[in-house]
Amino acid sequence: MAAPSGAFAADKVNLGVAIPSADHGFTGGIVWWANEAKKELEKKYPDLKVTVKTSANAGEQANQLQDLVTANKINALVIFPHESAALTKPVEQVHSKGVYVTVVDRGLTDESGQDAYVAGDNTAFGKVPAEYIAKALNGKGDIVALRGIATTLDTERMDAFNSVMKNYPDIHLLDAKYANWNRDDAFKTMQDFLTRFKHIDAVWAADDDMAVGVLKAIDQAKRTDIKLVFGGAGAKGMIKTLKDGTDPRIQANVSYSPKFIYDAIKMTAEARLKGEKLPAKTIIPSVLITKANAKDFYFPDSPF
Known part of the structure; x- marks a missing residue:
């Protein structure tokens, strides 16, 4: 019998990550942090496989979701949607197949197709x-x-x-x-x-x-x-x-760092490996940066 999403984790977690391609600085940061998460987490957890897919538009991302389910056989998904309305139904379809879904940043217009939401404030x-x-x-x-x-x-x-x-x-x-x-x-x-x-x-x-x-x-x-x-x-x-x-x-x-995609992938992978769920909503604070505290937010090695 297929377990409802979130009831327990499979022995192995096969996590799909669907994100926009690096078409500007912020999404460049998103792609970089997602691949950092894949590299670090797969090394740390032998029972975890992470597949990162980038897409140029909402239609391509929707098609990739089908590929992740049918070809990659994912049982968990972290998605940074291109657009809210256009991706709501495709994500719901993935969720209905028992895949645990974490939505990042650009929320869906109907939250029933997700298990967790992670974003900046x-x-x-x-x-x-x-x-x-x-x-x-x-x-x-x-x-x-x-x-x-x-x-x-x-x-x-x-x-x-x-x-x-x-x-x-x-x-x-x-x-x-x-x-x-x-x-x-x-x-x-x-x-x-x-x-x-x-x-x-x-x-x-x-x-x-x-x-x-x-x-x-x-x-x-x-x-x-x-x-x-x-x-x-x-x-x-x-x-x-x-x-x-x-x-x-x-x-x-x-502040609004693209690193939250790394955080979302890490939290989702670790929760699923333990058979646990994330909180329904995780909000990362956005704060004022001025000349006085700018040094605390300056990361010259980051792609963004």
Whole structure:
């Protein structure tokens, strides 16, 4: 008889890992940390096999899930979904076959298809920058925002950002557009903002890769009105700029390390090897990074 997912672990744990390919700095970090987890955990646990699959889009990732079940015969899955809605049904189908499922970061639209969820604190990721920007602008000014990809976590971040800004009626959010956590898309989006809005005081870029594109667009347009660009996730290049004080527009950041994929793989593998379940939700804190504490978040050897 097939045991319900989570009832007990098989003698051997065959763990599939489904993640986006390294299309920008953060996902580059995700891929690196996932492979570090595979290398370290397989060495430590002879009864564990880890298969890491990367995909370029939601459709490819959905197909890979079928391969992991049919060809690789996985009995546990850690997935960082490309998109929330598009991957919900494919993950549910895997879960229905008795596979233990841990979802990381970009949540599903229906949580019944998962056993555990591991993520950074997306509410803090939106709230911390909003509070910092509001204080830096003394409660008044014009701002724009760049969002990531349409996912549950992006909605959480934007809702948290807006909930803070509601307390500052003299701060006007001129527009917020998706730029896909991508430098080139952020560059184009910021060019559009700069064309449409003749005065902008601050930008919430919501990701350090997007912040790089934003800064490039501002510099190319020779705009001097923008005093603050707030990225996010603590990429080493941005943290170095913050630490060294080489760009006055980069004054703060918020932590959100791609290492949580390593943590999720490790926690899931070790729990399944013992026949245990993870807590339904594990949230890793996101905190404010300033010049004063930047050295604690600077990892020059990391790919991100």
